[in-house]
Amino acid sequence: MGSLFNPSLNKVSQSSSSYVSNRSTSSQSVERQQKLTSENTIGASPERDPRSKPEKGSFDIFRTTNVGLPKLNKPLHVLNKEKKKDFERFKNAPEPQYLRSGMVLLKKFINTADQVKVLNKCRELGIGSGGFYRPGYSNGTKLHLQMMCLGKDWDPDSKLYKDSRLFDDVVPPEIPGEFKILVDGALHTAHNFLRRSSRSVEEIPNMSPDVCIVNFYDNSGKLGLHQDIDESRESLAKELPVVSFSVGDSAEFLYGDVRDADKAGKVILDSGDVLIFGGKSRLIFHGVASIKPNTAPAFLINETAVRPGRLNLTFRQV
Numbered sequence: 364m365g366s367l368f369n370p371s372l373n374k375v376s377q378s379s380s381s382y383v384s385n386r387s388t389s390s391q392s393v394e395r396q397q398k399l400t401s402e403n404t405i406g407a408s409p410e411r412d413p414r415s416k417p418e419k420g421s422f423d424i425f426r427t428t429n430v431g432l433p434k435l436n437k438p439l440h441v442l443n444k445e446k447k448k449d450f451e452r453f454k455n456a457p458e459p460q461y462l463r464s465g466m467v468l469l470k471k472f473i474n475t476a477d478q479v480k481v482l483n484k485c486r487e488l489g490i491g492s493g494g495f496y497r498p499g500y501s502n503g504t505k506l507h508l509q510m511m512c513l514g515k516d517w518d519p520d521s522k523l524y525k526d527s528r529l530f531d532d533v534v535p536p537e538i539p540g541e542f543k544i545l546v547d548g549a550l551h552t553a554h555n556f557l558r559r560s561s562r563s564v565e566e567i568p569n570m571s572p573d574v575c576i577v578n579f580y581d582n583s584g585k586l587g588l589h590q591d592i593d594e595s596r597e598s599l600a601k602e603l604p605v606v607s608f609s610v611g612d613s614a615e616f617l618y619g620d621v622r623d624a625d626k627a628g629k630v631i632l633d634s635g636d637v638l639i640f641g642g643k644s645r646l647i648f649h650g651v652a653s654i655k656p657n658t659a660p661a662f663l664i665n666e667t668a669v670r671p672g673r674l675n676l677t678f679r680q681v
């Protein structure tokens with residue numbers, strides 16, 4: 364089992380990644396890919412934990428005490444000024460960034476009000492039945508994040524999508540309609556951008572999400588380089604995109620053709636950003652190297668009780 368950037372994992376990735384760069388989209392190739400990466404673990408802790416089951420009790424992404432909070436005793440007029448600046452910042456979203464074929468970053472796509480809504484909704488669902496838990500593997504290693512699935516469950520150990528969770532048989536909550544509208548809008552914006560820059564909209568196929576994996580990283584959270592490869596053969600063959608929302612503290616996100624952090628591209632994902640990777644980038648290795656403390660916009664801290672850390676939602680059509 365490897366921790367983030369464990370060099371021993373690179374050996375596995377060399378074989379699978381050289382395949383990635385030459386991959387075709389036939390079902391056979393997807394099957395082979397799934398075999399090649401079946402040993403993947405994503406950022407599991409190297410320390411062994413004797414429990415194979417997820418930790419009990421739901422996790423609240425809102426703080427219950429003020430411990431660890433950045434100081435908020437700013438005067439009201441300063442808070443209002445910051446809020447106004449935040450709104451200005453998000454009013455004129457910058458031009459999307461083209462990272463590579465099939466991979467587009469929509470900076471500041473989710474406006475401030477919607478970020479607050481996403482946080483509140485994830486908090487509500489996260490403390491309920493089917494909410495956040497700390498996932499791990501049957502050998503006892505744990506991921507450095509809290510996770511909740513919407514639509515269907517995805518289990519990192521068995522790597523299977525199921526209607527209910529393996530460890531408690533709970534059926535995950537539905538994906539909220541407002542989230543699906545944002546995903547639609549993000550794909551639409553990415554397609555318009557591709558068109559405007561004389562590229563083919565086919566670089567990013569359309570999709571309608573039936574699963575959303577929600578991760579919450581505290582300031583020491585991370586996720587090792589991995590591929591999202593557990594979706595159906597059909598979904599992978601069509602190279603349907605993963606659409607990823609970031610809310611809260613910023614993250615250092617790595618991506619590339621091999622599972623090697625030194626060879627990976629790096630991009631900062633800030634609160635409100637939407638990253639899309641599909642088409643030729645559908646099987647990229649990607650992960651979260653670190654979370655940058657105290658980088659969440661002031662309005663999130665002022666308008667919600669969110670803990671220090673980062674919320675990430677990845678939408679997929681599995």
Ligand SMILES: O=C(O)CCC(=O)C(=O)O
Pocket residue numbers: 576578586591607614616649650651675677
């Ligand atoms: O947190 C992120 O930005 C990435 C999450 C991810 O790769 C995943 O959940 O599969």
Ligand SMILES: [Fe+2]
Pocket residue numbers: 589590591649
């Ligand atoms: Fe992923």
